[in-house]
Amino acid sequence: ANGSQISMLANAIGSMASILNQFLGYAGFYLLNAAFEGASALANMLLAEPIVTESQASREKHPLRALPEQFRQLVRDSLHVLHTCPMAVKLIASSALISVPSYLTKMFLQQRLVELGWPTELLFLPLLLGGLACVAGTEIGRRVRCRSMRRLYTACALLCGVGTLLVGAAPAWGGILGMMLVQGVLEVYLLHESQKLNDAIPSDQRATLISVDGMAYSLLMIPASPLVGAVGDAFGQAGAGLALLGGVIVLSGAALLGKKPQES
Template sequence: MNQNLNLKQQLRCIYTSDFFSGLRITDAVWVALLAARGFSLWEIGLAESVYHIVSLFCEVPSGMAADLLGRRKTLLSGGVLTVTCNLLMAFAPNLFTICLAMGLNALAMTMFSGTFTALVYDSLKTEGREDEYIQVSANSSQISMLANAVGSLASLLKRFLGFAGFYLLSAAFEGVSTAALALMEEPIVTKAQASRGRQTLRALPGQFTKLARNSLSILRTTPLAAKLIVSSAVVSVPSYLTKMFLQQRLIELGWPTELLFLPLLLGGAACVLGAEVGRRVRFRSMRRFYSVCALLCGVGTLLVGLAPAWGGLFGMMLVQGALEVYLLHERQKLNDAIPSDQRATLISVDSMAYSLLMIPASPLVGALGDAFGQAGAGLAALGAAILASGLAAGLFASNKP
């Protein structure tokens, strides 16, 4: 039961939200700013771990809420939380407050991760155009990454903005993004989605239980979905950690904080290029495709950890570009494999699996950096692990009859 939805207007709102939420001006400097305030790499890794602990516990419930109560409402709630997180971070006096802000940011991001993808896919499905998802997703990714690259230039304004200034400006950008979300329509493609407004509060616990059972049943009976979820979690681990700890590596190598925009600028360019390659690439075996992308990500992570500054920058670009290519196709195949009524929930499981790996990975990478006196030590170990997963997938695919 598909609705008549103004898809052009919907996509304009999606792309506008992508742009302003993509202006994540704090991403380029937050590690260096916290380190400059006296926090150790282990403490910074702990704050990142708090983010992923909250993500782990809230990822699936937020996806279930989106499926039962509506994707648009969930996205708007996430936007308000993101603005709140930035305001709290701007005036954080200690590590506890920083961890609290990171937790709120994680809660907000869980409201976006599966929900945004589900809304985009089902918006296309209302018009019978879900086969265009890779193209729309690539456009969305490129807009977001271009905005992220522009936002990274804000590190040049460090002497003018200061720690609080970065987060206040970020809050303003997130406010505009949330306003764009408010102009979107809720896509309706099933009877269950059409009846959301008639649900009573008393019926919600039962609906949550039913949704959980149905989602577990889909994972048990759809092996492809489970394999895609695991593969994306493993190969995604270096994505943020390479950018996060490359900042500190560059500081160790003598780079000034004002130049820390360069990693995110180049990383954003690599993602844009990866999305362009991803929309054109074709392959026969998803397992072999994973093997190639994991090998590239592993090599890139090793370069970030061990190579000189420019080699590390190239390695980070390799990770971002290869991962973008893989995730474009992984998301399309996962969306195709799951039903609309459980879409946000199951895509949230995809994100939860990533958080489950990041909870130990983030502080361990930081702890190895502290132990060896250089931020690249942990990244070298992580790169070796990702390489091993790619080799294992390639050997399994070669031996399969």
């Protein structure tokens, strides 16, 4: 949670770089971004996996020609763990679905504010507020006791769906508040989801299945993003697709209201 907060604060502060637009220009921003990415790559080269099991300690580096077989074995092992751990499948699917509005609300809100006449130099403000909402959501999530992931998903999906609806249909400041609600609520849910997923899977498969968690979201975004845009084009209202997405998220939470919660 502390690492997540530091990362989100850095992103929020970085969003203020739009103030420097008149000084840096596009080329300056690309060069600055390249410098940050280079520093990040160098830092990643210094990272090492902590050895906590005998299996990890016995691992050896494999030559490049062995990578395809290693990948196939990794896929087989992951599918086996998912088959034997239904809870992990549910957690991965729920986090992928509820996370869909995260990127779309931020991107659509910026487009909408520009159409409403906001200067591009001020677009850092909603991004900064969204970053602060993420930090607040993480802090709230640390203090919330989760007795049932089903109940938590229901509450978070309802709030996240309402926030997405606000971004798609409300005036400018209502859209900003909706985006902040989405970002903050997602941090509450994802914090507990990652903890439950971490507890539900074997330590030797933890890193792989956590990456599967992120991959599920990426795969879901492939159809979701163009579909949201297509719905907006079909109705002649840019926010129509986002409003529909908000309704889908609300329904996914409402569908669990009548079901008996499971202790987890």
